[in-house]
Amino acid sequence: MFGIDVLSLLLLLIAAVTSDVTDNELDDSCDLSSDLLTEIESYGPTVETIINSVLNGKFKGGTYNELADFVDKFGARLSGTQNLEDSIDYMLALMNEYDLENVHGEDVEVPHWLRGIEVGEMVEPRTAEIEVLALGSSVGTPQEGIEAEVLVVRSFDELDEANFSAAASGKIVVYNYEFVSYGVSVAYRSQGARRAARYGAVAALVKSVAPFSMYTTHTGQQAYEDNTTQIPALAITAEDAAMFQRYQDRGEKIVVKLNVTTQILPDETSRNSIAEIVGSEQPEKIVLVSGHLDSWDVGVGAMDDGGGAFISWYALAVLKSLGLRPKRTLRAVLWTAEEPGLVGAYAYNTTHYDELDNHTFVMESDEGTFTPQGLIYTAGTRGGCILAEIMKLLTAINATQAVYSSGGVGSDISIWTNVIPGGSLLNANERYFWFHHSEADTMDVLNPDDLDKSTALWASVAYIIADLSEEFPRDFNRTTADLTKSELMKKVMESVAANKIKLL
Amino acid sequence: MFGIDVLSLLLLLIAAVTSDVTDNELDDSCDLSSDLLTEIESYGPTVETIINSVLNGKFKGGTYNELADFVDKFGARLSGTQNLEDSIDYMLALMNEYDLENVHGEDVEVPHWLRGIEVGEMVEPRTAEIEVLALGSSVGTPQEGIEAEVLVVRSFDELDEANFSAAASGKIVVYNYEFVSYGVSVAYRSQGARRAARYGAVAALVKSVAPFSMYTTHTGQQAYEDNTTQIPALAITAEDAAMFQRYQDRGEKIVVKLNVTTQILPDETSRNSIAEIVGSEQPEKIVLVSGHLDSWDVGVGAMDDGGGAFISWYALAVLKSLGLRPKRTLRAVLWTAEEPGLVGAYAYNTTHYDELDNHTFVMESDEGTFTPQGLIYTAGTRGGCILAEIMKLLTAINATQAVYSSGGVGSDISIWTNVIPGGSLLNANERYFWFHHSEADTMDVLNPDDLDKSTALWASVAYIIADLSEEFPRDFNRTTADLTKSELMKKVMESVAANKIKLL
Structure with missing residues (x-):
């Protein structure tokens, strides 16, 4: 997970642009139509199928095993390194192997900073x-x-x-x-x-x-x-x-002596890794599920964000294998260069700018894949009501919470989650920052069961939102009635663009 | 805390020598005389004085502050190093400063093993x-x-x-x-x-x-x-x-490359550090309180066993300052070279062999000084009953447990605790082995309140046992009636001596 103050700054900027927007408070009494309620409920057997196949069937342990294979093969994957690029090649091949669609990389210019010798010595007292x-x-x-x-x-x-x-x-x-x-x-x-x-x-x-x-x-x-x-x-x-x-x-x-070498090398070309299940009725509409593939150079980035990246593409692999093709397109994105400052996400923003209005819902898991508890989301009242109904279907894995976040969600997707509804994995991540960005970020932080459940949740939520007859509501309960969504987004993106130069 | 299998071996040897000894099971109905009960109860005000002076009075935070000064001054204190000897000099001076009696070092030949370069590299896969x-x-x-x-x-x-x-x-x-x-x-x-x-x-x-x-x-x-x-x-x-x-x-x-240098240098002369409050009526009788001053060379040995060593001498400092001189002698021992194999304790065993029969009770804290809960002890039924009564006086710090251990207690003192009754600090040490023998053994593991409570408990228990009119019972509920205590101890010591050569 990214986390420098740039993110806070970004959220402040977004807040400034949308400053007359009232806070969302989910009403106790949602007034979804009985048709919609019935429709959501009708996904129960599908969710059951997904959960069974991941927890007890052919996909059991699959997320963990694929991630362990990956992490053991590549170790850390620092922005700008050949190792990150090799790991991206591997992922593109793997997602093809799992029969995902439109598998491809999209170029991103990324920074290349390298650690060297690091010696600290106290001389006095x-x-x-x-x-x-x-x-x-x-x-x-x-x-x-x-x-x-x-x-x-x-x-x-x-x-x-x-x-x-x-x-x-x-x-x-x-x-x-x-x-x-x-x-x-x-x-x-x-x-x-x-x-x-x-x-x-x-x-x-x-x-x-x-x-x-x-x-x-x-x-x-x-x-x-x-x-x-x-x-x-x-x-x-x-x-x-x-x-x-x-x-x-x-x-x-106190006297300290420091000998430290670092190198800032020329930018390199990296890639966001993309794979899809193309929608059967509205292929232009996109539900995005994501995590980032790059990591810091200490530890092996199994938690941050191997877990999030792997539940994302693996969720699509499960759905594809089960023959579950939703009406809208499911797009898995494995971001590159999140750590140096959401670099992959900004590139995606540029490349897919004209397509953003077609993004129905954006999801990212970058705060751990410990025992999942539900979804933390940003959306309007009606969106929250729909998510609450969807999450009720996750009773079998005890991950039924739908928790509203006023400050956006995710790391890469936080660029958009105040204008495009989005969600992140709510999970028992109390110890996330114990391991974060340290040598302790290894496979030992994760376990197969939690990853199975996270994948099942991720697949279920993404599938239902992508398949619902109703487009997920973009309404953020905002009073900026004089701004169309596109105008609002444009303002946000301008702020982001203006700020970007400083970020990297 | 020491802990190689030598310790297990030692306990097995002791068990072998005393194999016909039945396990101690403290009866619900202790039959201590009302006189004795009244006498123990009469220490209530003394315990209150000790607790108040350490938790709220002039000694508040003293154990922690003295330990922090010490640890920050010397860092790790590996057997055989000049740094350990310097730290011993410091402790002897400090214990004199606190007006303890008969402060002196007793020579111990200790091993001198040194770490050097350590590089491990995986080459394949x-x-x-x-x-x-x-x-x-x-x-x-x-x-x-x-x-x-x-x-x-x-x-x-x-x-x-x-x-x-x-x-x-x-x-x-x-x-x-x-x-x-x-x-x-x-x-x-x-x-x-x-x-x-x-x-x-x-x-x-x-x-x-x-x-x-x-x-x-x-x-x-x-x-x-x-x-x-x-x-x-x-x-x-x-x-x-x-x-x-x-x-x-x-x-x-898998292929791994290792480059490691270590050195085994000639033995050095170190010292057990000793300080006393000489008994007023039976100065030849000894209640020993202890911890070890040496540490491994990673971390700074604040927990293992800075905490144990410091509550031991500081308990005597508190008692001395309060004018509490018991009938028997209180002897604080800061063992040297515990880590390479109880070396200081074996030397003490040799030097003080003729005096061992006069050791009324031996105490050591080497399993953490987290929130104290009471005393873990080894003694016979009557001894257990007495300890249970004593611990009732520690209600104010919620550390009233008296827990029997069938396997001896302490590390250094484990040499004796199947023939001399002894006790160790029962404390909330669930995380002890998280930090043990690692870079994480620092002052951050400890806190002033826990150390205050530990010192208060240590001082109270040692003082009462040293001052009781009744000599603490040596009876271990044993059926080896044909062996006098001295004969039994001699057998144990012979086993220890025979085994010692292998240990070091």
Whole structure:
């Protein structure tokens, strides 16, 4: 999952454009017609067939096994690397093997940042190795390294206090913030280096963004700003951040030496991987299911986002094999280069811009494929009512929740989910950020049963929305009656486009 | 905490010597005299004073702060290193500063094994770094490294099957056992290398002994055997062990390259650190409270066993400051070189052999200082009844349990706890082995409140046992009536001595 503040910024921009839109509150009493209710209910046997085939039939364990094969074959899949491209070739071949339709890659220019040597050493008050992990897009140190005194701050506010900001010049700034939530605390990762650099700091060591640590470092994208010196931006463990704080609180001088090499290479051409089941009646209408194929270079990206990518294409594989072709087209997209900033999604936005109005519903799973609980969605009241009815069909796997999100859903698809209804997998992902962007993101985080259930849910929801006689309602309960949907979307896309240059 | 199979062996030996001893089952109806009950109850105000001073008074947070100062100053404290000796000097000075009595070090010859470079790389079926962590006493690889095919086994039984054992020659054996419990599964760490070497393996990679992993390696002692080639014994993560298993199950060839340097240097002289509050009436009688000061060289040994060592000496510091001098002597021992095999405890056994009959009760905390729940003990029925009464006084900190252990308690003190009654800290240590012997053993595992409560419990229990008018009963409900206690102990000690040579 992507997660730099760019995403927040994006959501704010979208919110600004649609600022007179009222919040959606799903009424207790939905007034769907009895015909529609009957129609949704009529998908019960189909859902049962899907669940049975995935949980007990020929697809049992299939998602996990395919993902394990994939992850064991390629390991991590960093944007810009040949390994990512090889893994995309493999996926295109695999989706063809499973008889999916219109399987193809769509070119995307992606950044190519590479990690190198990373050595952190505390020199004072005692000698010890300090685990450091460069953040995405970080520069390295000069060849001779950086040896400097450490200044610890507990927050940006503290850094901005006169006594701290005056002391920051020439120092290595350590961010020992209190973890609140990923969404809130990720700002230290994304902005830490540039904000320290404003005061003349020579490097930033950012406590890893996670609620739990076993001396674990977590990488992730960070961003510099114009007119501020680019200084190394490195993650450290929560344990070392706390230790530095204790030293400083005791008045002890801390000196750290850093030797870090990174490389920013020319952009490379990567691909979004696409496969479809073409709709039988309205092939131009699209229900999109997705996850991203790229990962960070630590761990193997089994959770982030191997699980999400694999339940997406595998859901189509199951439906195809069961002969379930809906009225509208089902399109699986395995995004490339999500991690450096939704790069694949922006490219899709450009390539498929004229087709966006035909996107009925967009789905992405990028917050874990732990035990599924239902769907977290963004849609209007009527859409929410329809989803609530659909989710009732998932009783057999105890994943019947339909939870409204006011802030959009997904990572790549968040570009669109305030104008196109969308959903993400609601799952028991309390430990997601324990493993996220770290060496601990491996197959051991996942299990076959959860992936089976996630695939079954994903296939069922996508199929029903794509097959319903009624087009999924785009109504977001908005008071922007003077804006057509296309005009609204155009405004959002302009904001996105204007912002994009800064993102990457 | 120590934990190689030597400990199990030791307990088996002790069990063998005392094989006709019946298991202790604490009767519901203890028949302690009303005088004794009244006497124990009379310690209520003293316990209250101790608890108040530690939880709310001048000692509040003291254990944590002293431990943080210590750990931040010295980091890890490996047997044989100058750093361990410096930390011992510091502790002797600190215990003097806190006005403890007879503060001194007692010489112990300890092993000096050193970790060096550790590089693991998978060459086939794909290229990837494999985290490896040498186990204590492991040899390194030849200078040019070892590159060999991998054979994965799920158990010793599987290794001993003809098709596996025949295939092991020239291979790197990976142990991908199912973790059952530390006590059971640690055999793979301690014996894995030698058992693989019997079949001609060139190295052993042992899944880290832990119930949870975030791509975490855990070290710990292992032991070679005579007449078998000494091969490198390295811990790997649970994640990599599972990955190797998947490759093998698919029939894929796995090749790993290892470059590891370790050094076995001449033994060094270390010290057990001792401090006392000399008894007012029976100074020759001793209640011993202890933890070990040495640690492994990964992490900083804050949990294993900084916490245990610090609640022990700090309990005496609290009592001394409160003017609480019991009838018998309270002796704090900070063991040295527990990790390579209870080396400090064996030395104490030799040095204090003639004094052992005067050891009234022995205590050690080496299984965590998380939220304390009470005492886990080994004693006879009457002893158990007395402890149950004492623990009732700890209601204020909700740590009133007195739990009988049939298998001895503690690590160092386990040498004696089947002949001398003893107790260990019962605490909410469910996650102890998550952090154990890994980089994750830091101050972040601990918190000031839990340490305060642990110190208060430790001080209260030790003080009451040392001050009771009745000598704590040595009766283990044994039917070995024909053996005097001294004879019984002598037998145990002979077994220990005979076994010791093999241990170290």
